[in-house]
Amino acid sequence: NSTEFTYKMSDKEIEDFVKLRMSNDHLFTGRKNSSKWAWRSILKHMGLHFKMNHRQASKKWDNMKKKYKELKYPPPGVKIVSQWNYFYLMDDAMEGRLQDMAPVLEGLPDSTNNGDFLPVSVPKRRKVFKEGVASPAGLITSEPEMEVSLDGDEDAEDAEALEDYNEMEHVEEKIEMVKNSEPQMTKRENTLIQRQGAMMDREVAALDRERSLLERERVMMEREKVTVEKERAVREREVMEREKAVLEREKGVMERERAVMER
Numbered sequence: 725n726s727t728e729f730t731y732k733m734s735d736k737e738i739e740d741f742v743k744l745r746m747s748n749d750h751l752f753t754g755r756k757n758s759s760k761w762a763w764r765s766i767l768k769h770m771g772l773h774f775k776m777n778h779r780q781a782s783k784k785w786d787n788m789k790k791k792y793k794e795l796k797y798p799p800p801g802v803k804i805v806s807q808w809n810y811f812y813l814m815d816d817a818m819e820g821r822l823q824d825m826a827p828v829l830e831g832l833p834d835s836t837n838n839g840d841f842l843p844v845s846v847p848k849r850r851k852v853f854k855e856g857v858a859s860p861a862g863l864i865t866s867e868p869e870m871e872v873s874l875d876g877d878e879d880a881e882d883a884e885a886l887e888d889y890n891e892m893e894h895v896e897e898k899i900e901m902v903k904n905s906e907p908q909m910t911k912r913e914n915t916l917i918q919r920q921g922a923m924m925d926r927e928v929a930a931l932d933r934e935r936s937l938l939e940r941e942r943v944m945m946e947r948e949k950v951t952v953e954k955e956r957a958v959r960e961r962e963v964m965e966r967e968k969a970v971l972e973r974e975k976g977v978m979e980r981e982r983a984v985m986e987r
Contacts (some may be wrong), residue, residue, distance in 0.1 A: 731775040733784075739813060740770060743826035745785060746817045751831050758831075764841055765829045777842040788814055 733741060744766045751762035763778035776784075792814035795806045816822050 743822050746822040747826040748829050761832045765832050773841045777844045
């Protein structure tokens with residue numbers, strides 16, 4: 725059996741990986757090959773399409789979800805102190821807090837050249853499906869278990885069927901996650917409404933303060949207007965008094981001159 729090399733992502737790449745996965749959930753429709761092209765879109769955006777293939781990305785995501793669920797929902801009576809670096813990142817992801825935290829990508833068309841991506845190496849292996857679970861070929865078995873051989877020329881076809889099976893599992897998981905997240909969504913919506921209400925109250929209070937300030941400024945302007953009017957009236961009265969005095973003096977001069985002329 726061949727061993728396939730798996731690229732080890734850095735912490736930053738894993739953070740981007742999770743955010744891109746949650747922000748582009750619309751690409752994972754459950755249709756045939758949708759998961760493959762969705763992961764390829766994410767890997768290409770991250771520049772990892774020649775370091776990881778879509779199956780490795782899918783496996784990485786499944787392993788992170790499994791690890792998160794084991795820590796988040798331990799068996800009854802078991803208390804787990806998590807030291808996993810990505811627990812809170814996955815908690816944000818599973819609780820829907822990472823939506824729109826990464827670019828929204830467009831799906832790659834099926835006609836995209838496969839040579840643009842790291843090829844998938846399918847080792848010889850056997851896949852066992854549990855009782856009552858549909859096989860990749862869409863069959864329901866009544867036997868205790870069913871083995872699917874991925875050997876020889878059937879590797880590619882069976883691997884593709886396995887991906888289709890995983891995509892159907894993803895759709896069911898998405899439905900379950902939506903159901904489970906409804907209470908959290910309602911709680912977040914209520915919290916958001918309360919925050920918006922508090923913000924509106926603060927804005928109304930700020931508007932009231934501005935209105936009071938404008939009213940005080942208007943009163944001050946009225947007072948200044950009255951003061952200016954009084955000062956202008958005083959100045960005009962003083963000017964009139966001075967002009968009147970000048971006229972009186974001129975009148976006295978004219979009276980004296982007329983008296984002189986009469987004599």
